[in-house]
Amino acid sequence: MPEGDVLRRTAGMLDRTLAGRALVRAELRWPTLATADLTGATVLGTRPYGKHLLTRLDDGRTLHTHLRMDGTWRSAPTGSPRAAARSPQVRAVLANDTWTAFGRLLGMMDLVPTRQEHTLVGHLGPDLLDDVVDxxxxxxxxxxxxxxxxxxxxxxxxxxxxxxxxxxxxxxxxxxxxxxxxxxxxxxxxxxxxxxxxxxxxxxxxxxxxxxxxxxxxxxxxxxxxxxxxxxxxxxxxxxxxxxxxxxxxxxxx
CATH class of the missing domain: 1.10.8.50 (Helicase, Ruva Protein; domain 3)
Incomplete structure (x- = not known):
């Protein structure tokens, strides 16, 4: 299972490709989130916490993902063949005019109000890679x-x-x-x-x-x-x- 270092690098990649830009395409291929609409929202950034990723949007919502054993997030230029993300292994697609990020084989996905992130990660201990660790x-x-x-x-x-x-x-x-x-x-x-x-x-x-x-x-x-x-x-x-x-x-x- 990917550990904290991998999650930090993944969050950095998501920030470089998505942060500060509005989503023009958003597909959550997850049974409980199939009808959720994120298009038009601007990505504020992705916060890694332990083995979790919290992608925050300017509309007050957070997309929570967990890689489990085999999950990955990758990116490709929007409009390129890879950005089509047609594989059945792709669980999430987040795209702006320039970049498309897609999550493959994600093991967990939730969409919650940002103020309720604690319901997902509040039971965890302090993150060892935070700038200031308690x-x-x-x-x-x-x-x-x-x-x-x-x-x-x-x-x-x-x-x-x-x-x-x-x-x-x-x-x-x-x-x-x-x-x-x-x-x-x-x-x-x-x-x-x-x-x-x-x-x-x-x-x-x-x-x-x-x-x-x-x-x-x-x-x-x-x-x-x-x-x-x-x-x-x-x-x-x-x-x-x-x-x-x-x-x-x-x-x-x-």
Whole structure:
């Protein structure tokens, strides 16, 4: 599933193509929104929050989308063949005179009054990529997790929004923390969160991911050469793979 860094880049693309321009075409190919009419509204901008996108309009409405596992937003010059967006995989089309943005395989879509955005994302923790992050609030939510494995706390969007399996694994590897360490035994959770934030920030700015441990099963660790292993966070059906180095991230002694 795309993580906070991808959502930031996607929001930036949507802003460059749509913000400040009136929509001349708007198709929401979603059962509950098929009759919604957005044409004529001006896009104010798209606000990323964790793994969510909030596209705000000047008529007081917000289009909320979530990429889930396979969703993407792309753009093309209006009038070009790609801008026709005829594929059955396209779920949304937003176009102005110059650019057309289209969302493929979107996993979630809502249209709400902008003042009610909190009904969609209000349950989430602070976004780790916001300019100003409420670290105290994240740590308060962290402390409530007690002995829950640290990997699961990092994945919990209700604690901090934006992290997925990639940056959970990479930040834990960077700090040499065993992924199933009880969260209340992590010495400095604020430092761990800062590491994850900086990793995602580098990706937003330079499209550069750490790639030290995630998806490197049985390949040698870049630090010690031990084959990378994979374990599971959460229980089915919401289990997630977590890659780690058995030597660099040893299980703490009882």
């Amino acid at each position: 670290v105290e609030e994240i740590l308060r939510r962290w402390s409530a997790a007690g002995p829950t494995p640290v990997a699961e706390v990092l994945l919990d969007q209700r604690v901090a929004a934006g992290l997925g399996t990639i940056y959970t694994a990479e930040s834990l590897f960077a700090e040499r923390i065993w992924p199933w360490t009880p969260a209340d035994q992590v010495t400095d959770p604020a430092r761990l969160l800062l590491v994850a934030r900086r990793q995602m920030q580098r990706s937003v700015l330079a499209d550069e991911r750490p790639e030290k441990v995630h998806a490197r099963l049985r390949r040698p660790c870049v630090r010690c050469g031990t084959p990378i292993a994979v374990g599971q966070a959460r229980r089915p059906p919401q289990e997630r793979p977590i890659f780690y180095c058995p030597r660099c991230q040893r299980r703490p002694s009882p």
